[in-house]
Amino acid sequence: MLTIQLIINALAVGSIYAVTALSFEIAYESTGVVNFSTGQLVTAGALVGASVTAIGPHLAPVAYLAVIVAMAALGLLFFVGAYLPLRNRPVLTVIIGTVAVGILVQNVSLLIWGPLPIAVASPVGNATIRLAGLVVPTHALFVILVTMVLILAVYFLLYRSPLGTQFRALAQDPETARLIGVPVMRLYALTWMLACALAGIAGLLLAPMWFVDVGLGDSLALKAFAAAIIGGFGSIPGAIIGGIAVGLAEVLGASYISSSYKDAIVFALMILFLLFRPQGLFGERVADRA
């Protein structure tokens, strides 16, 4: 019984990792950039949502819309201010560039929202449901549900829409995509808007489970990296499975192995995957894609 309850919690946390990993993965697939500011984008989303819900708890559903719009705008800024000037630079320059964006976003957030933790209400309240002797927080179920909706939306966008075909052409080979008339720059811009919006929603989903402060997303992003590696770098389904796997490893590891080392377990798992199965569960073969 307890185990099933733990697994539901793990699924909820894992879903949030999965959405974060999805943000990270979409940016990587399309632009080749490993976005080290993902965590701070998650935080920014949570804070925007916190401000909207603070006006009135009934606005909680509106918060999701507000976060999508605000984060997409931020994504556009990211595209213009960091991606465009740095896109042809060496890997590490781009990585440090995204780190710089993270520092910027985090500290602007600090200036706007201050250092104090903020409590955020869930659109479904903080009730629990009793199901066959299990006590499950409604928000956990809500998180799982929203994640499923997001995954479906991303799936239709990428695999069932004309835009998706262009997007995948771009991910395969930007040069050829350009030649066959894909509006490459516009797609890059759209990628960053989508990635930022997803990160923001991950933050808002997380917000009612933890208090929100400017450090909220920092450790979350590391877990999302681990999720992406475990699921398979460069694979969208891998990001989702990886996220759930990390959630499970963490919650089960904390209960059965050691709660103080639960994060270390996740990172150790990530490093083991990098060494022995670098393509992850579903990912691309690690050729020389650096």
Next chain:
Amino acid sequence: MKPATAIAGAAALASLGLPLVLPQYELRVLILALISALAVIGLCIAFGWCGLIQLGQAAFVGVGAYSSAILSREYGFGFAASLLSAGAVTGLLAVLIGVPLLRLRGHYLALATVGFNATAVIVISNAGDLTGGYDGYSGIPLAALFGIVFESDTRFFYLAWVILAMVSLGVVSLRASRFGRALVAIRDDELAAGTSGVPVVRMKVLAYGLCGVCGGLSGALYGHYSHYISPGDFDLVRSITLLVMLIVGGETSVLGAILGSILLSFLPEWLRFLGGGYLAVFGIGVLLVLVLMPTGIVGIVRRVLQRRGAAHG
């Protein structure tokens, strides 16, 4: 002697007078900058020369700091012995994790080193019996050598200066040897380096090991200077700061590593008037440096000198 070398040498000698003129607080910042520079020189070897993306340098600094602290407080090691042991232990650890990790490239290596740094901080935080855990480790003894106790900032400045100078000279002469050529060649073209007779894998592990040694020395010195260390001193943010120091200074040059460390250590002081906005400005500053001066300070100075040389010649 090349003009750049002459200027650098003169500046280094002139800096020996700094403790006489600098206020105490600024002197402390400068000492911490020299200590950071040791770790940044390690990054210069691993990343600047050899192209190994190392986002876990702060973990190496931490391993050095804790080994030297524990050896000197618990086991009565003298300063010299604890410093050298810290360098050796960290170098050895770097080699041990380098052998498997350095098979990875690019983003994969970046993420693996991030994972290593995060894991190291968790382990240090939770191994309370050995490291003092989250509370940190205090009571690290003063540095002492040949009967001189480095208890004042002025004395410690000279200690750090001499150690940094020795490491810098060693690393500069390394660059002028077959090892330096081989490491730079690996970043330029790994395949062609191999067919030119360079044992690529061994050289990468060597570069990572040296990066560890430099990090370890930096950490040991940091512990003996501040007498107190805690896991938060060695987190991922610190690793990134160390890399930014290298990039701002100029990633392939030892001089750049030192200049970058000094500049980035003083920057928070100079920008103090910005209050809470400082880090936001810092973020924009890093972006601007990456976009506008990818070769760092040293690259720009070199270009200016070349242009002048061309004008005179």
Next chain:
Amino acid sequence: MVEAPLLQVDALSRRFGGLQAVDKVSFAVPAGRIVALIGPNGAGKSTIVNLLSGVLKPSAGRIVLAGRETGGLPAHAVARLGMVRTFQNGRLMPRLSVLENVLLGADGVCGYGFADALLRTPRLRRQETQLRGQAMALLDELGLAGDAAREVGGMAYGKQRKLEIARALMQAPSLLLLDEPAAGLNSAEADELGRFVMGLRTRGLGILLIEHNMGVVMRLADRIVVVNFGVKIAEGTPDEVRADDAVLEAYLGRKAAHAAV
């Protein structure tokens, strides 16, 4: 008893997934001889050079250099045993000076260790001075002495090709694998290169020449090995190969009329 050739390649094979890129190719390169390896694009020439130089591992077959099996060794070990290659597209190190690019080739012959390098010992200085002398002599021989201190970037293409040969020679090879050394050179440069390669031959080096320029091949080669679809289809002197129907059909085709003059 006939002396064993410098390089003996036996039934060398390599598969990539379902593709048999090189299939049981055998040939030999004696010391002091130039053997040309020719074949149409995609015939497997580059794969053979990659297998010989340790960039790729053979799936089967033997590569024996001066009595030592080198197949499967890492690239640097192959180079240090004396089989040294150049690249089709001239892979030089842009962040090293021209002189340093040549000195890089001395990595395997430097006798000093890490401690010497860190402390700049007299031993290191002595050896480095001597190596510099050797490298300068090589650059001089190739007409690059004036460029020693400059960076590689922006150097004329012909000079870059020569610099790569200098780097290879710095490794004191017994066998040189030249992968299309004349590609991109004008005819005067190609002639000059040809004379230089003939000079190496008289010094006793074995040379395996992969080349598209048939004029160069016919003039320089003592023997020619022809491959197509990963299989050796002919071998012989230039005259024999020129007269070989299989080669004319499979490879030279219409081009033979222009090249075989």
